[in-house]
Amino acid sequence: MNAPVFATLGCRLNAYETEAMKELAAAAGVANAVVVNTCSVTAEAVRKAKQEIRRLARENPGSPVIVTGCAAQTEPATFAAMPEVTRVIGNTEKMQADTWRGMTADFIGQTERVQVDDIMSVRETAGHLIDGFGRHRAYVQVQNGCDHRCTFCIIPFGRGNSRSVPAGVVVEQIQRLVDKGFQEVVLTGVDLTSWGADLPGLPRLGDLVMRILRLVPDLARLRISSIDSIEADEALMQAIATESRLMPHLHLSLQAGDDMILKRMKRRHLRDDAIAFCETARGLRPDIVFGADIIAGFPTETEQMFANSLQLIDDCGLTFLHVFPYSARKGTPAARMPATPGPVIRDRAARLRARGEAALQAHLASQQGRLHHVLTEGPRMGRTEGFAEVAFATDQPEGQIITTRITGWSGQRLTA
Numbered sequence: 001m002n003a004p005v006f007a008t009l010g011c012r013l014n015a016y017e018t019e020a021m022k023e024l025a026a027a028a029g030v031a032n033a034v035v036v037n038t039c040s041v042t043a044e045a046v047r048k049a050k051q052e053i054r055r056l057a058r059e060n061p062g063s064p065v066i067v068t069g070c071a072a073q074t075e076p077a078t079f080a081a082m083p084e085v086t087r088v089i090g091n092t093e094k095m096q097a098d099t100w101r102g103m104t105a106d107f108i109g110q111t112e113r114v115q116v117d118d119i120m121s122v123r124e125t126a127g128h129l130i131d132g133f134g135r136h137r138a139y140v141q142v143q144n145g146c147d148h149r150c151t152f153c154i155i156p157f158g159r160g161n162s163r164s165v166p167a168g169v170v171v172e173q174i175q176r177l178v179d180k181g182f183q184e185v186v187l188t189g190v191d192l193t194s195w196g197a198d199l200p201g202l203p204r205l206g207d208l209v210m211r212i213l214r215l216v217p218d219l220a221r222l223r224i225s226s227i228d229s230i231e232a233d234e235a236l237m238q239a240i241a242t243e244s245r246l247m248p249h250l251h252l253s254l255q256a257g258d259d260m261i262l263k264r265m266k267r268r269h270l271r272d273d274a275i276a277f278c279e280t281a282r283g284l285r286p287d288i289v290f291g292a293d294i295i296a297g298f299p300t301e302t303e304q305m306f307a308n309s310l311q312l313i314d315d316c317g318l319t320f321l322h323v324f325p326y327s328a329r330k331g332t333p334a335a336r337m338p339a340t341p342g343p344v345i346r347d348r349a350a351r352l353r354a355r356g357e358a359a360l361q362a363h364l365a366s367q368q369g370r371l372h373h374v375l376t377e378g379p380r381m382g383r384t385e386g387f388a389e390v391a392f393a394t395d396q397p398e399g400q401i402i403t404t405r406i407t408g409w410s411g412q413r414l415t416a
């Protein structure tokens with residue numbers, strides 16, 4: 001009996017949930033199966049999910065194939081129609097022990113093939129605590145879903161409305177991982193800055209950060225995965241300024257650098273808000289490093305509007321750029337807007353990536369000769385507090401924090 005083969009696409013939240021599913025499947029005795037945890041953020045992500053399903057079905061002949069994740073939640077029929085697929089499971093069902101108990105070998109094919117409930121009716125986060133993580137940095141889910149409705153985004157339809165994991169459960173989860181030897185934990189969710197809006201006393205993300213650092217004193221490094229800068233609270237800014245165990249690295253959900261496009265995206269910030277946030281945070285924590293998501297070719301984007309997005313990289317001092325060529329998602333308002341031609345989208349994405357690469361190279365060059373605390377993730381690879389990758393010339397103990405002087409950089413990595 002072989003443990004199921006798990007494949008994870010998409011975000012850190014999916015990665016966390018895959019770890020939880022591994023434990024649920026093991027506890028239920030599920031074996032000789034393939035589980036694909038999908039993403040639906042772009043049409044390309046759905047295409048990749050189908051490709052992965054076909055590949056794994058070929059490589060595991062006779063094994064039942066279970067498809068879950070956001071693409072299974074938003075378009076179950078697409079996967080139910082695939083001959084390779086045995087079961088389609090929703091984002092809520094995948095985190096329930098009963099779902100896995102109902103999946104032992106002789107059950108496959110007997111119960112309904114598609115188990116995908118209405119995600120919008122979900123009010124609770126799945127309180128599943130994990131015991132480990134397949135790497136040296138552990139992702140911890142603190143929030144799920146989203147109450148916003150950005151015009152290009154399908155995520156709320158895959159994840160439901162926003163709901164928070166209570167602080168006590170988060171602290172217990174992190175203590176459990178620290179007891180297992182994890183040096184770094186990454187708080188993850190869909191819309192992290194809305195954490196607490198559904199909890200008594202309406203605590204904010206900054207309150208959670210402070211509470212974790214206070215109640216888990218032996219946690220060496222706490223990292224925040226991605227935030228909506230316009231919703232950063234006072235306590236979070238305080239933590240950025242004063243807590244050395246909070247990593248000086250923030251990934252910002254900026255999406256564009258032009259006010260008209262931001263309005264048409266139904267974002268809650270304007271370009272000057274993003275610039276002001278980065279200046280304030282850098283004033284509080286001079287070594288802070290920013291990453292950001294930016295969409296290229298949103299419908300109605302003119303060359304001048306795009307130029308404003310390009311310029312935002314310098315105006316905010318961004319280092320790690322995630323570029324998303326606009327992808328129309330069926331059912332979203334933006335999909336009904338006048339589209340930007342495909343070649344223009346691809347050209348703008350390439351120009352954004354080139355500008356992003358130049359910003360990264362400038363950052364790497366600026367680190368030469370500096371001392372850094374690096375969490376090693378492999379014998380010769382690790383990451384700084386600012387999230388830059390480091391290649392070591394000699395073998396290092398894994399999963400440890402090493403203080404080292406940067407000797408230079410090569411490609412997208414620092415060297416030491």
Ligand code: SF4
Binds near residue numbers: 147150155
């Ligand atoms: S904030 Fe906007 S982009 Fe982010 S998940 Fe919610 S709807 Fe999507």
